Ligand SMILES: Cc1cc2nc3c(=O)[nH]c(=O)nc-3n(C[C@H](O)[C@H](O)[C@H](O)COP(=O)(O)OP(=O)(O)OC[C@H]3O[C@@H](n4cnc5c(N)ncnc54)[C@H](O)[C@@H]3O)c2cc1C
């Protein structure tokens with residue numbers, strides 16, 4: 001049995017806990033895959049490196065509305081792909097080499113699983129243990145069991161960004177974050193995109209106003225097929241893939257579509273099961289997440305296991321990098337400061353969907369807020385402010401963007417903020433700040449200057465439009 005002071009399983013956000021305070025500890029980092037994890041290699045970063053050029057191309061094509069005649073002559077997918085991954089692969093390789101160069105760190109490039117509490121075994125049979133073990137082994141793609149799912153040409157977010165050529169046509173299956181972002185990427189870059197979604201609704205966890213508006217905008221940009229459940233994929237001799245789908249709504253007929261590439265964007269599942277959590281008697285939720293308390297301590301029979309921590313997608317329902325990073329900061333502190341444990345603040349977790357139009361959200365949807373208000377004997381006020389009604393929105397001739405705010409009438413505190421439209425992922429930040437620090441909508445609207453005529457005036461006007469009494 002090899003003994004360490006600390007074992008970190010997974011090199012995504014787990015890798016970031018090694019601050020200066022850890023330099024005298026004997027640490028093992030276990031990473032069987034590409035060093036740096038999902039966000040760097042197959043997630044947030046490469047996707048956004050495709051989203052940006054796709055947005056540039058879309059804006060060029062859309063510019064004639066403003067009297068600017070521009071066109072996209074061609075898109076050099078291979079140059080784009082090589083630029084993106086030359087940069088990313090160097091960071092991943094550099095991260096691995098750096099960790100391997102440290103005297104106090106051993107990198108173990110194998111999967112591990114529990115054989116007993118606090119004891120892990122590698123694939124080659126070596127047993128390792130430590131007083132502190134951090135489980136940061138993320139999540140993986142979830143695929144439906146349908147005929148043809150293993151055919152070449154059927155991709156997931158793990159592989160589609162490394163295609164040799166921009167596909168002429170692509171069918172994207174799913175209606176969540178990944179589907180929304182890749183529909184924009186491939187549509188913006190010039191592929192013929194079809195999105196196939198099982199239910200009527202896209203972005204099912206978003207506020208109704210935003211989800212409906214996105215659906216409208218998506219259908220204007222690419223072929224959107226809703227209420228269609230994928231049943232199988234077949235490949236013809238020329239390599240083309242035919243996707244079959246059953247109607248999930250009685251009023252519709254079954255559907256078939258053909259494309260060069262199929263992208264399955266049907267969700268991700270936590271990797272808790274791959275750790276053999278039963279051998280360590282760890283609690284796992286119905287959705288497959290490792291159970292943790294507010295201090296990121298892993299639970300066994302509802303009680304924290306001493307020295308066992310988890311962070312990120314393996315234990316977090318959010319599946320977001322900024323949450324994994326926040327949880328990693330909590331663990332980084334708590335492992336070396338057991339006398340003053342910190343909790344992770346999960347109160348106002350925002351997210352953005354980098355599609356076209358961009359979407360950003362924090363807090364309760366209107367529906368959730370109405371239920372909350374009923375339970376808490378209060379009322380809510382809701383304002384939908386169109387981007388097109390502020391000066392910068394006029395400049396953009398915007399007919400899409402909305403900032404929807406929901407506040408508690410009795411306190412003036414914001415309960416939720418939901419944006420769709422240009423730069424939403426940035427515009428939402430002051431609203432997240434106000435919610436996090438307990439500022440009221442009135443304080444936020446009138447306690448500061450808003451730059452005129454910046455697009456942020458849409459936030460100011462939305463705040464002023466809430467039905468709230470004036471505050472001094
Ligand atoms: C296409 C895509 C786009 C995304 N875009 C965004 C975005 O824009 N914004 C955002 O906030 N989030 C985004 N996410 C989500 C984000 O990437 C994840 O929430 C985040 O990376 C999770 O970090 P983690 O440290 O928990 O896990 P990971 O980074 O996945 O790290 C886990 C590591 O553990 C390793 N591992 C797995 N099992 C074992 C085992 N048994 N033993 C040892 N090691 C193991 C894996 O190889 C992996 O490297 C995106 C995800 C995807 C897939």
Ligand SMILES: NC(=O)c1ccc[n+]([C@@H]2O[C@H](COP(=O)([O-])OP(=O)(O)OC[C@H]3O[C@@H](n4cnc5c(N)ncnc54)[C@H](O)[C@@H]3O)[C@@H](O)[C@H]2O)c1
Nearest residue numbers: 144174175176177178179198265266267268318319352353
């Ligand atoms: N910008 C971001 O923050 C960002 C971007 C990408 C991914 N992510 C994270 O990655 C996670 C995974 O993204 P995702 O889009 O794969 O998941 P998701 O849960 O957002 O969406 C999954 C979609 O697949 C559909 N689906 C599931 N099973 C299906 C089946 N058998 N047949 C047909 N459709 C099926 C669901 O109805 C849903 O529409 C998200 O939870 C998100 O947090 C975040």
